Amino acid sequence: MAPKVLVSDKLSETAVQIFRDRGIDVTFDPSIGKDKDKLLEVIGDYDGLAIRSATKVTEKILAAAPNLKVIGRAGIGVDNVDIPEASKKGVIVMNTPFGNSITTAEHAIAMMFAVARQIPEASASTHAGKWEKSKFMGVELTAKTLGVIGAGNIGSIVIDRARGLKMKVIAYDPFLTQERADKLGVEKVELDELLGRSDFITFHVPLTDKTRNILSKENIAKLKPGVRIVNCARGGLVDETALAAALQDGRVAGAAFDVFAEEPATASPLFNLSNVVVTPHLGAATTEAQENVALQVAEQMSDYLLSGAVTNALNMPSVTAEEAKVMGPWVKLAQHLGAFAGQMTDEPIKAVNILYNGVVAEMNIAALNAAAISGLMQTVNPDVNMVSAPVLARERGIDLTTTTQGKTGVFDAYIKVTVVTEERERSIAGTVFSDGKPRFIQIKGINIDAEIGAHMLYTTNHDEPGIIGALGRTMGENGVNIANFTLGRSDRGRDAIALLYLDDQPPAEVLDKLQDTGLFQQIRPLRFEVI
Numbered sequence: 001m002a003p004k005v006l007v008s009d010k011l012s013e014t015a016v017q018i019f020r021d022r023g024i025d026v027t028f029d030p031s032i033g034k035d036k037d038k039l040l041e042v043i044g045d046y047d048g049l050a051i052r053s054a055t056k057v058t059e060k061i062l063a064a065a066p067n068l069k070v071i072g073r074a075g076i077g078v079d080n081v082d083i084p085e086a087s088k089k090g091v092i093v094m095n096t097p098f099g100n101s102i103t104t105a106e107h108a109i110a111m112m113f114a115v116a117r118q119i120p121e122a123s124a125s126t127h128a129g130k131w132e133k134s135k136f137m138g139v140e141l142t143a144k145t146l147g148v149i150g151a152g153n154i155g156s157i158v159i160d161r162a163r164g165l166k167m168k169v170i171a172y173d174p175f176l177t178q179e180r181a182d183k184l185g186v187e188k189v190e191l192d193e194l195l196g197r198s199d200f201i202t203f204h205v206p207l208t209d210k211t212r213n214i215l216s217k218e219n220i221a222k223l224k225p226g227v228r229i230v231n232c233a234r235g236g237l238v239d240e241t242a243l244a245a246a247l248q249d250g251r252v253a254g255a256a257f258d259v260f261a262e263e264p265a266t267a268s269p270l271f272n273l274s275n276v277v278v279t280p281h282l283g284a285a286t287t288e289a290q291e292n293v294a295l296q297v298a299e300q301m302s303d304y305l306l307s308g309a310v311t312n313a314l315n316m317p318s319v320t321a322e323e324a325k326v327m328g329p330w331v332k333l334a335q336h337l338g339a340f341a342g343q344m345t346d347e348p349i350k351a352v353n354i355l356y357n358g359v360v361a362e363m364n365i366a367a368l369n370a371a372a373i374s375g376l377m378q379t380v381n382p383d384v385n386m387v388s389a390p391v392l393a394r395e396r397g398i399d400l401t402t403t404t405q406g407k408t409g410v411f412d413a414y415i416k417v418t419v420v421t422e423e424r425e426r427s428i429a430g431t432v433f434s435d436g437k438p439r440f441i442q443i444k445g446i447n448i449d450a451e452i453g454a455h456m457l458y459t460t461n462h463d464e465p466g467i468i469g470a471l472g473r474t475m476g477e478n479g480v481n482i483a484n485f486t487l488g489r490s491d492r493g494r495d496a497i498a499l500l501y502l503d504d505q506p507p508a509e510v511l512d513k514l515q516d517t518g519l520f521q522q523i524r525p526l527r528f529e530v531i
Contacts, residue, residue, distance in 0.1 A: 049072070070304050120277050147195070217242035357409070
């Protein structure tokens with residue numbers, strides 16, 4: 001029997017025809033995506049669901065879909081899909097991470113031109129029958145300094161286009177290596193320097209805990225007078241209230257925003273300011289981009305349903321069905337090891353070295369590498385998946401090397417990830433026990449045995465009495481429950497580490513209290529996607 005796919009959002013007829021041509025029984029009904037009750041009623045009949053942003057795939061929908069095997073999102077954002085629940089149900093979630101890149105980059109360039117030459121205001125004035133030629137005095141882009149925050153896939157396209165416009169381009173990106181910066185023809189700088197030197201600033205980073213309000217009130221005070229701000233990336237990167245004040249007092253000459261902290265944006269501090277250009281999240285809104293992502297998702301879903309091939313999956317490696325069952329726990333371990341290393345590393349990464357020991361060395365190394373790199377990269381870009389992560393790592397000039405070897409030591413198999421920066425090397429190793437659960441077994445050469453939880457706390461200290469008491473007492477007095485507690489040391493009286501598995505993320509004030517004890521060299525909260 002042919003697999004059945006429901007297309008519940010607006011996809012092009014060409015994309016729908018791909019399903020038909022591949023022998024898929026496809027139902028094309030864009031109205032269902034906005035009718036959750038109807039979707040709930042019919043979803044149980046389908047093996048695949050192709051969507052854009054209108055369809056909300058909730059836990060309730062997934063519970064009503066016993067036959068569902070794959071969800072394909074035409075586009076990059078999957079906020080409308082409950083990925084953890086889909087994983088629990090064994091449903092693969094795919095997206096198309098690169099289909100909108102050129103379109104979004106071009107929109108940023110267009111917005112830069114628009115705010116530089118006051119095009120929307122001039123157009124409105126002329127439409128009104130006025131001829132206010134002297135009122136709209138703009139600035140050239142040529143020879144101006146463009147500060148690019150985020151030099152990944154989209155950011156690198158903006159850099160290329162801006163250099164073609166003869167702009168001087170500087171970039172801030174924690175993952176940008178000097179080698180990659182040289183190849184892009186961009187000067188790599190720290191954030192404060194970018195803020196103080198740029199005539200234009202454009203954002204091309206995801207919204208994470210590290211990037212939220214990256215242009216805060218404090219950072220706005222560091223801006224070069226007369227700068228123009230462009231944001232076509234994510235709402236929440238900029239303090240809109242503080243920016244509006246800077247626009248009104250003239251410190252910031254103009255701004256162009258396609259995204260807002262609250263969307264749909266019916267009100268914003270930036271609205272109705274004469275030196276601000278705004279659009280309703282049009283970054284991906286071109287005929288070409290919408291067609292590209294629709295065709296891609298149709299091909300990907302068809303490949304999986306007909307042959308088991310997995311491409312651009314957010315919750316599964318690109319491996320065969322036979323491999324997936326055996327490799328699943330090791331894939332999750334590799335992701336955790338990468339996530340640990342990523343959360344512990346603040347400076348640009350030059351290289352990642354991965355050692356596979358024992359039986360794991362005979363598995364699909366490419367998929368395991370992708371899992372480790374995705375865990376590493378997701379600390380700064382949650383949209384990264386196991387297919388796009390290696391591409392993004394290469395774009396940033398990160399050198400990946402792997403070593404395989406037969407069984408050595410007490411474990412039948414283990415994976416060791418080492419991250420190399422200009423300043424240091426940091427390594428973390430783990431294994432999978434017979435119960436199928438990943439474990440950390442070594443950090444910085446110190447042996448441990450740590451269960452992995454969603455919320456963890458890592459500390460380093462000089463080996464001396466009082467550490468356990470300080471950790472336990474501080475957590476207990478502040479209502480943070482410890483689910484598991486692991487200690488390790490290099491030798492008596494020397495370097496020691498602790499890894500706590502907590503029920504909840506520790507508040508910042510609790511970490512401050514630990515720091516105030518003077519016992520710890522390093523205190524770092526960690527988060528892991530544990531399903």
